[in-house]
Amino acid sequence: xxxxxxxxxxxxxxxxxxxxxxxxxxxxxxxxxxxxxxxxxxxxxxxxxxxxxxxxxxxxxxxxxxxxxxxxxxxxxxxxxxxxxxxxxxxxxxxxxxxxxxxxxxxxxxxxxxxxxxxxxxxxxxxxxxxxxxxxxxxxxxxxxxxxxxxxxxxxxxxxx
Amino acid sequence: xxxxxxxxxxxxxxxxxxxxxxxxxxxxxxxxxxxxxxxxxxxxxxxxxxxxxxxxxxxxxxxxxxxxxxxxxxxxxxxxxxxxxxxxxxxxxxxxxxxxxxxxxxxxxxxxxxxxxxxxxxxxxxxxxxxxxxxxxxxxxxxxxxxxxxxxxxxxxxxxxxxxxxxxxxxxxxxxxxxxxxxxxxxxxxxxxxxxxxxxxx
Numbered sequence: 001x002x003x004x005x006x007x008x009x010x011x012x013x014x015x016x017x018x019x020x021x022x023x024x025x026x027x028x029x030x031x032x033x034x035x036x037x038x039x040x041x042x043x044x045x046x047x048x049x050x051x052x053x054x055x056x057x058x059x060x061x062x063x064x065x066x067x068x069x070x071x072x073x074x075x076x077x078x079x080x081x082x083x084x085x086x087x088x089x090x091x092x093x094x095x096x097x098x099x100x101x102x103x104x105x106x107x108x109x110x111x112x113x114x115x116x117x118x119x120x121x122x123x124x125x126x127x128x129x130x131x132x133x134x135x136x137x138x139x140x141x142x143x144x145x146x147x148x149x150x151x152x153x154x155x156x157x158x159x160x161x
Numbered sequence: 162x163x164x165x166x167x168x169x170x171x172x173x174x175x176x177x178x179x180x181x182x183x184x185x186x187x188x189x190x191x192x193x194x195x196x197x198x199x200x201x202x203x204x205x206x207x208x209x210x211x212x213x214x215x216x217x218x219x220x221x222x223x224x225x226x227x228x229x230x231x232x233x234x235x236x237x238x239x240x241x242x243x244x245x246x247x248x249x250x251x252x253x254x255x256x257x258x259x260x261x262x263x264x265x266x267x268x269x270x271x272x273x274x275x276x277x278x279x280x281x282x283x284x285x286x287x288x289x290x291x292x293x294x295x296x297x298x299x300x301x302x303x304x305x306x307x308x309x310x311x312x313x314x315x316x317x318x319x320x321x322x323x324x325x326x327x328x329x330x331x332x333x334x335x336x337x338x339x340x341x342x343x344x345x346x347x348x349x350x351x352x353x354x355x356x357x358x359x360x361x362x363x
Contacts, residue, residue, distance in 0.1 A: 024250045024285075033284075040252040041288040047252075071251040110288040112255055115305035115312040118325035122314040125294075125303055 003099040006053055010091055010102060012082030015155050017051040019063030020137060021071045032077055032137040034128035037104065041112050045103040048091065051078065054100035056148035060140070062098075075139040076148070080155045083134055087127045235269045235280055242285050255289030260308040264330040265291045268306065271338045278342050295345055302341045306330050315341055 010016075018036060020026060025036040039046050049059050056076070064073045084091045090105045106127070108120050115121055138150040243262045248254060265283070272278055281293040286305065294303040300317035304326075311330045316323035326337060 021251060035284060035286075038287060040250075041255050066251050068248075068251050070249065110286075113258060113261070113289045114307035114310050115286075115288075115290050115327075118312040118314050118327045121303060121305050121312045122316065122323050122325065125292075 003053070003095070006050075008093045008095070010050065010081045010093055012080065012085065014081045015051045015153055016079050016081055016084065016091055016102065016104075017049045017059045017153055018046070018077045018079070018135070019049070019059065019066055019073070020075045020077050020139075021063070021066055022074045024071075026074055026137075026139075030139055032132045032135055034125065034132045036077060036135075037128045037131045038124075039104075039106055039110070041110055044106045044109045045094075046106070047097070048102050048104055050093070050100050050102050051076075051153045056150075056153045057146070058100065059153065060148040061146070064143075073140070073143055075137060075143075075150065076153060077132075077135040077137040078153050078155045079131060079135050083155075084131065087130050088123070089127060235272065235283070236266065238283055239265045239269060239291075242283070242291065245285055249285070250287060252287065254285070254287035257285055257289055257291060258308055260330070261289065261291055261306055264306045264311070264333065265293075267331075268293060268304065268333055268338075271333070271335055274335065275338065275342050278338075278346060295341070297345050300345060302345055304333070304337075304341075306333070315344055317344060 020032065020036060025033055027033050037046055049062060051059050059076055060073075063076060067073050081091045084104055089107065091102055092105060094101050094103045106124060108116060108124060110116060116124065136151075136155055138153075140148070140150055142149045239262060242257050242265075243259070245254075245256050247256050249256070272281070279295065281295050284292045284294070286292055290305050290307045292303060292305045295301060298318075300315065300320075302313065302315040304311055304313035307330060309330055310327065311333055312325075312327045314323040314325050
């Protein structure tokens, strides 16, 4: 399907992939950290990919583009859009970045160098924790190869890995 | 001389201005003429007695503070985080400022006073703050420290709403830490009313 024919609306059952890098998205035991769903400064948006449309290999390629000298690609985390919405956030198509790109919008921008008000600290921390807890995080079994060779990027209540 | 710490800036008073009463729990109780009773947990640092105030209803047995527990790991972690450079997460995260580091070290020093207080998980945040958090089966607490302000909460399982706290980063004090400690880690904590102002959302 041509991408321009892909509806801009994201259905609740659509799978949404977050690219996961170490050391700040996973802990020493390889478990997804709440920080994986935390936006950058001055923003309330977390970049994700519409994986049902773009495919696993595309997701992996985009994830590897994020690597730096101190940031290493580790794997992919899958949620459904409905999970994100049920936690009070929104997920919207943002194809202006690239085709297949979407954003989780938390609705609260941070002020550089200062914490949000306490009620927002609580709200966001609980949300990040919940998203990290329910996500299917798949550590890439072969991170150096081009293709994704891990489990299917279809959300499962019981993750395969 | 006893160094007395309260929600006010630290100051020292002479021991002979206090009346002393030793309780069975080995914790000393002092009173000031102009104040109501306080329990002061004593310890000795460098041959000096150091005391910390708790409102009377904060008193709990077996909470005598001892010294000697090493918190070097905590301090070393904070120092390591001070070395994070701009864009440490690859998404434009800010570095952790010296102000935040100093406030974090102050918090680490307060935690030293509670040998049974588990070390927190310390996380750098993309906006250049540091988050200290604790999780138990019964609840959790978090303090996020910024250049000038801190925000945090404590949520116990049975509570519908969390207790919220915020203030100047320099105002993070013993009373706040004692409140979190007593709620999260003392199984039979008495009702607390810390000196730190706690805001509970209606």
